[in-house]
Amino acid sequence: MDEETAIQRLRAGDVAGLEFLVLRYQVKALRVANLITRDLPLAEDVVQECFLRLLRSIRSYDGQRPFEPWFLRSVIRAAVRAAKQQARQVYAESENEERWFESLLESGRSAEAEVEAMEDQQRLLDALQKLSPRQRAVLVQRYYLGWSEKEMVTELGLRPGTIKWLLNAARARLRAVLEKGAQDEAC
Numbered sequence: 001m002d003e004e005t006a007i008q009r010l011r012a013g014d015v016a017g018l019e020f021l022v023l024r025y026q027v028k029a030l031r032v033a034n035l036i037t038r039d040l041p042l043a044e045d046v047v048q049e050c051f052l053r054l055l056r057s058i059r060s061y062d063g064q065r066p067f068e069p070w071f072l073r074s075v076i077r078a079a080v081r082a083a084k085q086q087a088r089q090v091y092a093e094s095e096n097e098e099r100w101f102e103s104l105l106e107s108g109r110s111a112e113a114e115v116e117a118m119e120d121q122q123r124l125l126d127a128l129q130k131l132s133p134r135q136r137a138v139l140v141q142r143y144y145l146g147w148s149e150k151e152m153v154t155e156l157g158l159r160p161g162t163i164k165w166l167l168n169a170a171r172a173r174l175r176a177v178l179e180k181g182a183q184d185e186a187c
Contacts (some may be wrong), residue, residue: 001016001017001020003020003021003024003067004063005017005062006018006020006021006024007021007058007063007067008076008094008103010054010055010058010062011059014039018051018054018055021051022051022069025068025071025072026047026051027048027130028061028072028145029044029066029071029072030044030047030049032072032075032079032144033046033047033075033078033079035136035140035144036076036079036080036136036137036140037079037082037083037086037133038083038125038128038129038136039083039086040087042082042083043079043145045082046078046079047075049078050071050074050075050078051073054071054074054168054173062182064172065175067153069127069147069151069154069155072145073129073155075131076137076140076141079087079133079137080133080134080136080137080160083133084133084134108185123178123181124178126181127174127178127181128174129176130177131173131174132185134166135166135169135170135173136170137164137169138163138166138167138170139167139170139174141155141156148165149164149167149175
């Protein structure tokens with residue numbers, strides 16, 4: 001089955017179409033939502049709700065446009081809303097540490113290189129956490145999903161100047177947070 005067939009089957013009420021779309025986009029949607037919310041259980045809830053909403057709203061999808069950006073836009077919007085509503089941030093450090101240790105054993109990289117890479121990644125994730133959900137979303141769209149500014153204009157329905165301003169503001173804020181963190185570490 002291909003994507004177009006899955007969408008047609010879903011429109012006809014066949015849940016097998018939804019199953020195909022879930023299998024195809026669940027991982028990417030979860031990564032996007034998690035990068036924005038920084039809370040895996042919340043991100044899972046967001047993605048599940050988006051797939052359920054897809055089931056109810058598939059008739060509004062314009063088949064002339066690509067499905068993936070249309071669907072991921074709903075995931076991004078829902079993740080931004082959820083992150084704004086989320087009052088507290090809780091992370092399962094022990095699970096992260098266990099996954100890191102297992103990946104270190106499997107990777108064959110030196111422990112020093114792995115630790116440095118993990119520290120850099122953690123600094124970036126910590127800095128992203130200090131951005132607003134909307135700023136995180138625009139950076140995820142541009143750098144994780146690889147959307148061009150033109151695609152962002154089309155998918156988000158915003159003007160090119162607004163997209164440029166959002167990206168510039170998010171990058172400037174991220175840069176400032178990273179520089180402040182580097183200065184704090186040097187002291």
